[in-house]
Amino acid sequence: xxxxxxxxxxxxxxxxxxxxxxxxxxxxxxxxxxxxxxxxxxxxxxxxxxxxxxxxxxxxxxxxxxxxxxxxxxxxxxxxxxxxxxxxxxxxxxxxxxxxxxxxxxxxxxxxxxxxxxxxxxxxxxxxxxxxxxxxxxxxxxxxxxxxxxxxxxxxxxxxxxxxxxxxxxxxxxxxxxxxxx
Numbered sequence: 001x002x003x004x005x006x007x008x009x010x011x012x013x014x015x016x017x018x019x020x021x022x023x024x025x026x027x028x029x030x031x032x033x034x035x036x037x038x039x040x041x042x043x044x045x046x047x048x049x050x051x052x053x054x055x056x057x058x059x060x061x062x063x064x065x066x067x068x069x070x071x072x073x074x075x076x077x078x079x080x081x082x083x084x085x086x087x088x089x090x091x092x093x094x095x096x097x098x099x100x101x102x103x104x105x106x107x108x109x110x111x112x113x114x115x116x117x118x119x120x121x122x123x124x125x126x127x128x129x130x131x132x133x134x135x136x137x138x139x140x141x142x143x144x145x146x147x148x149x150x151x152x153x154x155x156x157x158x159x160x161x162x163x164x165x166x167x168x169x170x171x172x173x174x175x176x177x178x179x180x181x182x
Contacts, residue, residue: 001034001035001036001059001060001180002035002036002038002057002058002059003028003031003035003036003037003038003058003059003060003061003062004037004038004039004040004054004055004057004058004059004060004062005024005028005031005037005039005061005062005064006039006040006042006061006063006064006065006076006079007020007024007037007039007040007041007042007043007064007065008020008042008063008064008065008066008072008073008075008079009021009041009042009043009045009064009065009066009073010043010066010068010073010074010075010076011043012041012066012068012073012133015066017043017066019066019112019156019159019163019165019168020066020112021041022064022165022168022169023064023110023112023156023168023169023172024039024041024064024077024162025168027062027064027172027176029109029175030173030182031162031180031182032182035182036153037056038054039060040054042075042076042153043075043135046052046079046083048082048083051079051083052083052085052088052089055083055089055102055105056088058105059105059106060105060106060108060143060151060180061086061105061106061107061108061148062105062107062110063076063107063108063109063110063139064109064110064111065109065110065111066112066113066159067111067112067113067114067115071138071139072139074164084142084146087123088101089101089102089147090102090145090146092148093103096163097141097144097145099107099145100144100145100146100148101146101147102146102148103148104147105147105148105149105168106148106149106150106151107143107148107150107151108150108151108153108154108155108179109136109139109140109147109150109151110154110155110172111132111136111151111153111154111155111156112155112156112159113155113156113157113158113159114158114159114160115127115157115158115160116144116157116158117155117157117158119157120132120135121126122141132153132155133152133153136153140163148161151179151180152171152175152178152179154171154175156168156171156172
């Protein structure tokens, strides 16, 4: 399998990106054992055409990103704006949103949150009963627009107050085994 891993972290105030890079490094080392893997660290810069070719090449795209203000960092959004090209990733269609050209490919969202896990799936908490996938629905729609099929998302919660790195990496390993049959 050919896997593209995108590190969407953007340095923001005190968020240096160590956890997101640790998770990307773990994915690369784990998945490289049985797959071809390429990775992009957006904050280090990228070539638009090279990134487009990576998407064409890949069977699975994994986005590793912190969640800032309930979405992706600005650099990751800019990356999407620049890389997701009309005529290469999507085209016009009779029905809106059905012109994706990356069909047959899958994607996974792997996110880090300052929100605690308890904030999800509970109607009395901040997300009012919404689970992780619903909280990420806008990102799922963007991938669906391209024709990509979702794999179950992964998340690390409460990462600032309770950075349980060993637990996060162990949970990531189990998640990758589950969704990618690794």
